[in-house]
Amino acid sequence: MKKIIWATWMLVTLSIAGYYGYILFKADNKQALLIGETSHGHFQIELACSSCHTEAFGGPELIQEACVGCHGAELTEANDTHPKKKFTDPRNADRLSVVDARYCVSCHTEHRKEITAPVGVTLPEDYCFHCHTDVGGDRESHRDLAFDSCASAGCHNYHDNRALFEDFLVHNHAGPWLKEIARLTNPNGAAILASKRVPEQQPTFPEQKAAHPDIHQEWSGSSHADAGVDCGGCHSDVSSGEWLENPGIAQCQTCHIHEAESYKSGKHGMRLAQSLPAIRPADSKMPFKETALSLQQGCNSCHSAHRTDTLFAASEACLTCHNDDHSRGFDSSPHGQLLTQAIAGAIPVEQAVSCATCHMPRAENIIDQETVVQVNHNQNHNLRPNEKMIRPVCMQCHSLGFSIDALADPALIRNNFNGKPANHIPSIDWSLKRVAD
Template identity: 60%
Template sequence: MTLAIAGYFAYVMVVAEDKQEILIGDASHGHFQIELSCNACHTDAFGGGEVIQTACEGCHAEELKEAHDSHPRKKFTDPRNADRLEIMDARQCVTCHTEHQKEQTHPMGVTVPDDYCYHCHKDVGEERESHKDLAFDSCASAGCHNYHDNRALYESFLVDNSGGEWLKEIATLPSANHAAKTAKVKSYKPSPEIDEGKQAAHPDIASEWLASAHGQSDIGCSGCHTEKSDQQWIEKPGIEQCQSCHQQEAKGFLSGKHGMRLAASLSAMTPSQSELPFKTTAMHTEQGCISCHGAHDFNTQRAAVEACLGCHNDEHSQNFMQSPHGQLAIDAWNLEAGQESAVTCATCHMPKLVHKTKGKEAKVRVEHNQNAVLRPNEKMIRPVCMQCHSLEFSIDALASPELIKNNFSGKPTLHVPSVDWAKERVKE
């Protein structure tokens, strides 16, 4: 009997696709979509902590590098910090980000006490005048500190960017050009016979396609619906076809919540597999490139708002169209304002990032990994909020749960004093 049970679980661990029976607990909000892809983290069924650490770094190392991680692992491999490791082994991601213990995991995915900063930084509370009366479970409040990403919260950044009106007089957003300039069109041999035949058979679809960026770039039906090797027709092209030209966009998509299941070789994510509020009519909509962009017209306006609101049903989403941001989008769509002033769901959650190279035109790409500015929300300050608003307003707004719920209809009623403290320290 023992051998039979052992054999069964060995089969589930190694062979079976459905591994629900061997889960020791639900995964955290960041990983629950891929919790049945055990080998995404457990690359060696009998490996130790280093195996898990390597898996963590395999997905998150690049993100931490870009964030200028303020607590990198090398800081804790330094012998001078050996005493701190006795309190909390910060060399291992799982020290804070323990999986399968959802009942004790905070919204940010952390499973340590809220006041963990105290163990290494208790001298700050004792010696810094502005911090003496602050509780250590408030360190990570908006506008103060984050464990990994402090790019918008460093004292020098706060001082350098302080002041200014809450809304910039001329606030315009850049137009994306990255896809058009850098997409590496796959080396397929156009098939006039296929293209002409399909267009003649489907005139309505052909009309949509002709007005799209693909139609204007002479990428015919065979460009997406065939493989270059054998020209066999693919009725429903997947992300593989999109990825052959749009590598950067696909990389971001696969790293985000919409595409992470596909990246783990699982079926496409549907809203029914998420814990957020979604519209009942969208529960079984598979998330892929065309679920937002459309199959033939690739309408960026639809992708930027309609696709989002077609699924998401939380208060923040429900209030978008009535918000000041939503009104800006409506004015642009009605040609009452320039397209560069439109603020959409994608403007904030999939921002346009500007990459400048000396002597060349700046490339503006859309960040398709919404996790990049999702949690902690202070990550939105630099690439999103400060395009139009002052630093102080951005910090205060992001610290207000009510403003977030009503989609920023109004001004903050509370003030986070971090900028004030930073300016005061500089004077001293």
């Protein structure tokens, strides 16, 4: 059976290579040229063919460059366990006979829905086996494991093992499931005092202030007003200086470069990076609220124009659109109840968890030699594999073992972490035993 799966996989992979190349760039109706449905990660930009096919007949090196151009920094940051350089080492050359791991497309090809698994992986599940046949012999604990279990059960990932490597497991094995001091260093809703660039000369548009007293009042209480960002900071046309009725991301990003860049590298903003119109819920297959289907993503999807209420942005805003079980489960989960209490002022915000705590965590960046807290606006940055959340998010409040178990439990993800994990992942126990032996 295994042989047949692998043979089919190789046939499919080989048979798509090579032909069509040039019509790719000539045709007007690109949709018609798509040779198959594009993966969950890329369907939004599938009509920007040249973002991956940078040249017709480009061959594998050029596609590789495109993949690395968009994902290279992320993989480096993830301390990739299997970087290309491991496989250009002649000692490992024999391992490439079945999966040529030097090339991304060996494991992530495109337009092949029938062989595409979650996270855009296009290999049969037992692929780890082809390079690590000896692990069962080397390690007592691994002797009877199925070879499709290495990466499917919270034990290992192919690229990102920052929260899963042996020393880390051993070092962090102890502690109760909920830390005695369970609080965030950089909580949602707390004021962010960063040095943003504010142009010295901004039109103040007094006639607009007079015509819209309600807006004037709302703006007066915002951190924009506090920081000296007047109406003209957003409402003046870059070239003419005239009143601009509907400012968009172009205006926001004159001051908020980091937020705009990270926004454009995740699924909310990725189309903008390809000069395509931003995504609307109607363009997606995920469940969204009926009332949100035609709302186009943009900075104001979560931030209202004249109020800068970041706690609203951190969860209520998300629920104007998202409508899957997980999102709907949040409000009644223990985390959601902490947030309700924080909004009511009953507990400090650093003890609460919002959608943004997990999906858009605050991070410290160094800008002009100054440490600045910023929000990563790429909500896919730590989404998959979800062990990416363990170190920056969960471990601020929970033990490593509890976090691993919770994130490996699909039922808990569905109900947004309402209850204890059903299963235990034994990797910490095995690591401790190996160290003791």
